[in-house]
Every structure is written in structure tokens, then in C-alpha cells.
Amino acid sequence: MQGEIDGVTYEIPQHVAVIMDGNGRWAKKRLMPRGIGHRQGGKALEQACEDIWHLGVKYFTVYAFSTENWKRSVEEVSGIMNILRNYLKTAAERCNRENMRMRVIGDRTALDEDIQSEIRRVEEATKQNTGLQFTVAINYGGRDEIRRAVASIAKEVEEGKLDPSGVTDEVIRQHLDTWELPDPDLLIRTSGEERISNFLLWQLAYAEFYFTDVLWPDFDRKCFIEAIKYYNQRDRRYGGVKGK
Numbered sequence: 001m002q003g004e005i006d007g008v009t010y011e012i013p014q015h016v017a018v019i020m021d022g023n024g025r026w027a028k029k030r031l032m033p034r035g036i037g038h039r040q041g042g043k044a045l046e047q048a049c050e051d052i053w054h055l056g057v058k059y060f061t062v063y064a065f066s067t068e069n070w071k072r073s074v075e076e077v078s079g080i081m082n083i084l085r086n087y088l089k090t091a092a093e094r095c096n097r098e099n100m101r102m103r104v105i106g107d108r109t110a111l112d113e114d115i116q117s118e119i120r121r122v123e124e125a126t127k128q129n130t131g132l133q134f135t136v137a138i139n140y141g142g143r144d145e146i147r148r149a150v151a152s153i154a155k156e157v158e159e160g161k162l163d164p165s166g167v168t169d170e171v172i173r174q175h176l177d178t179w180e181l182p183d184p185d186l187l188i189r190t191s192g193e194e195r196i197s198n199f200l201l202w203q204l205a206y207a208e209f210y211f212t213d214v215l216w217p218d219f220d221r222k223c224f225i226e227a228i229k230y231y232n233q234r235d236r237r238y239g240g241v242k243g244k
Contacts, residue, residue: 003056005225010232013185015059016052016224017207019199020045022191022215029215035079040217042083049100051221053132055228059181060134063199067107067141081115084138088118092125099131105177106140107148135181142201149175178203186231188224190216208234 003012020041027037045062052060065080095102104119111119119138152175156162162171173179183203187196192213196204210227212219 001056005055005228010228012056012228013231015182015184016057017061017184017187017200019063019189019197020216021189021193023217025191026215026217034076037217038080038083042087044217044219049132049134051224055224058133060132061137061184063137063140065138066198067139067144068198085115088122091122095126095129099129101126101129101133103135104138105135106138107144108139110139133181142198145177146202176202183207186210186227188227190214190219
């Protein structure tokens with residue numbers, strides 16, 4: 001899909017995924033506690049939803065808390081969960097004002113019940129919205145998602161609802177957390193790291209990767225435009241040969 005940015009026409013990725021890295025380092029550079037960096041990262045995320053929608057992106061998925069992040073200190077994890085609680089309290093009103101739909105992917109069973117309840121409330125309140133399709137990965141891991149999908153498929157086979165020979169790529173896709181979403185076209189990772197850290201392992205098969213040294217709290221509209229410019233330099237052949 002083409003769109004105009006600052007008077008120039010670009011191919012706009014339909015689905016952008018982001019690994020929001022660097023909140024702690026942002027705070028450390030300013031001699032602040034890591035928790036302040038996470039709060040600033042939350043503010044950056046709110047602005048990012050607005051920026052990316054105005055740039056023409058339809059689907060936006062962010063990695064907020066991984067299955068491995070529980071290994072961090074109790075204090076830091078508790079702080080992140082409280083930031084999430086505060087975000088969810090006003091998320092439905094904010095999303096509805098912007099016609100934005102919010103989904104959460106990941107294993108919710110490890111989250112406190114009040115957080116699970118708020119997630120359900122926001123998803124229900126925004127499910128009819130047709131603007132930006134915003135997805136937040138919380139207690140999410142790509143391997144865990146595939147494991148859960150395989151377990152669900154195995155149960156259907158055991159119950160006679162599905163023949164093993166009928167397990168196609170599409171069947172697997174339908175059992176993933178992202179079954180309602182198209183695969184990402186572009187993955188952005190901030191803070192200089194160049195790995196996908198167990199994020200959307202199945203879905204990123206043909207995504208373009210954009211790595212930047214910018215820390216997430218500093219990642220703004222100009223940074224998104226630079227990522228889209230990079231995306232436009234790529235030759236997306238999906239395993240084929242150009243010209244055929």
C-alpha cells in the first residue's frame with residue numbers, strides 16, 4: 001500500500017512490529033532508576049500509536065513483556081506490572097477516542113487476575129474499532145506460543161476433530177495468538193541489539209528487519225519514517241526470483 005509522507009510517496013508496510021528495547025539504558029544514561037525509563041517508554045508507546053497510524057500503518061504489534069522477563073528483579077517486574085495496570089485503566093477510553101482496537105497476546109495465566117480482567121475489559125470495549133489494530137505482547141514468547149499451538153492441535157487430533165495429515169501451515173497459523181492478524185512486514189528493534197529475542201518466531205519468516213541504536217523512549221515519528229525509508233529499499237521476493 002502506498003502513502004505519502006512529507007510530500008514523498010512510499011510503500012507503507014501494512015503491519016509493523018517493534019521490540020521496544022532500551023528503557024533501562026535510557027534511565028541509566030540520565031542517572032535515574034530503571035522504573036522511570038519504563039514509564040517513559042510507556043509514554044513513547046502512546047505517541048507511537050498515533051504517529052504510526054498517521055503514517056499509514058494498519059497493524060502495530062509491540063513486545064512489552066517476554067516470558068523471560070520474569071527473571072528480572074522483583075522490584076523491576078513489579079514496577080512494570082504497575083505501569084501496565086495504570087495503562088489499562090485508561091486504555092479503553094483512549095482507544096475508543098482514536099477508533100483503535102487493542103489486543104493482547106501471550107500466556108495470560110501467569111498475570112495477576114486484576115490485570116487479566118482489565119485486559120478482557122479493554123479488548124471487549126475496543127473490538128469494534130476499525131482504526132489502528134494495536135497488539136501488545138505480554139508474558140509472550142515465540143517458542144511458548146508455538147508450544148501452546150502444538151498442544152491445542154494435538155488435543156484436536158486426539159479427540160478426532162483433526163486428522164494428522166490435515167495439519168497444514170494454515171492450521172498452525174489459526175492456532176497462534178496472532179491468528180486474526182497478517183504477518184508483520186517490518187520488524188523494528190531499538191537500542192542497538194540485533195536479534196529477535198523469541199518474538200513472533202513463526203510470523204517474522206518474511207519480515208524485513210530494521211535495527212537502530214536509538215533507545216525506545218527516544219524513538220519518534222522521524223525514526224519511524226527512517227525505518228519506512230529503509231523498508232522501501234528492500235527487494236521483497238518471498239523466496240522467488242525478481243522478474244518472474
